[in-house]
Amino acid sequence: METLELDGRRFNVARANESDIPALAALLADDVLGCKRESTDLERYAVAFQEIDRDPNHLLVAVRDAEDNLVGTMQLTLIPGLTRNGAKRLQIEGVRLASGTRGTGLGTALFEWAHEYGHRHGATLVQLTTDKTRTDAHRFYDRLGYQATHEGYKRPL
Amino acid sequence: METLELDGRRFNVARANESDIPALAALLADDVLGCKRESTDLERYAVAFQEIDRDPNHLLVAVRDAEDNLVGTMQLTLIPGLTRNGAKRLQIEGVRLASGTRGTGLGTALFEWAHEYGHRHGATLVQLTTDKTRTDAHRFYDRLGYQATHEGYKRPL
Numbered sequence: 001m002e003t004l005e006l007d008g009r010r011f012n013v014a015r016a017n018e019s020d021i022p023a024l025a026a027l028l029a030d031d032v033l034g035c036k037r038e039s040t041d042l043e044r045y046a047v048a049f050q051e052i053d054r055d056p057n058h059l060l061v062a063v064r065d066a067e068d069n070l071v072g073t074m075q076l077t078l079i080p081g082l083t084r085n086g087a088k089r090l091q092i093e094g095v096r097l098a099s100g101t102r103g104t105g106l107g108t109a110l111f112e113w114a115h116e117y118g119h120r121h122g123a124t125l126v127q128l129t130t131d132k133t134r135t136d137a138h139r140f141y142d143r144l145g146y147q148a149t150h151e152g153y154k155r156p157l
Numbered sequence: 158m159e160t161l162e163l164d165g166r167r168f169n170v171a172r173a174n175e176s177d178i179p180a181l182a183a184l185l186a187d188d189v190l191g192c193k194r195e196s197t198d199l200e201r202y203a204v205a206f207q208e209i210d211r212d213p214n215h216l217l218v219a220v221r222d223a224e225d226n227l228v229g230t231m232q233l234t235l236i237p238g239l240t241r242n243g244a245k246r247l248q249i250e251g252v253r254l255a256s257g258t259r260g261t262g263l264g265t266a267l268f269e270w271a272h273e274y275g276h277r278h279g280a281t282l283v284q285l286t287t288d289k290t291r292t293d294a295h296r297f298y299d300r301l302g303y304q305a306t307h308e309g310y311k312r313p314l
């Protein structure tokens with residue numbers, strides 16, 4: 001567990017645990033896109049949680065405020081690969097911050113923490129995809145030094 | 158190992174093994190972008206190969222022609238996640254096909270095989286990113302039913 005201190009507000013960053021699942025599911029659903037594709041069937045989230053939790057290459061992050069409310073999450077995955085001269089990638093998925101944290105600097109602090117995590121684990125590249133309609137997020141990633149060099153293609157199976 | 162049969166040409170699809178590393182590195186470097194960022198330092202590829210190979214969530218694919226030449230590769234990674242109602246993703250990285258195979262239908266057959274692999278392992282979504290300059294690849298993915306709904310952001314660490 002680590003503490004991020006921002007203008008007198010404190011946030012704890014830790015590995016999510018099973019008891020976080022209801023709050024994580026609620027946070028994922030409280031989003032302009034998430035509200036259409038998340039469900040209230042916690043059993044499916046619990047199955048996914050177990051799969052994430054048992055693989056040391058995944059870190060499902062829970063961010064809590066000083067009152068122990070879950071206010072943020074992201075999933076970090078370390079992906080070794082042959083390309084780019086055998087580069088290991090840190091992939092970030094499922095980023096959500098509670099609306100009440102906007103403007104506190106928590107997003108920036110959390111990403112800086114994630115980059116440090118990746119660096120510590122040997123990653124030389126961080127990557128993520130974000131929906132083309134999330135223009136606020138694009139400005140955020142631009143400010144953090146990300147470049148939108150790639151098209152993010154997806155397809156249902 | 159599986160065989161893809163295309164207009165009388167046969168290709169074998171199998172898990173890459175350590176002896177494939179020199180040919181894999183050469184294939185990655187034989188590319189308009191790869192030639193700038195791959196190296197001849199096989200030791201780094203060997204380290205990455207071991208990391209990929211020991212995790213059952215990764216499959217580094219080697220495609221060979223009837224004469225046993227390595228003519229294609231892709232890396233498949235299964236990523237469980239909470240988002241989208243606990244969806245498991247199949248992520249595809251590091252796709253390369255030897256220039257001599259263009260027009261044979263191998264690319265389409267290989268992707269159909271990869272989708273079937275993902276489906277068999279419980280993935281409900283397949284995703285990849287491709288450099289915005291690879292316009293031929295974009296047309297290929299469009300034809301396969303992919304949608305470029307996302308921006309692909311990357312940043313060195």
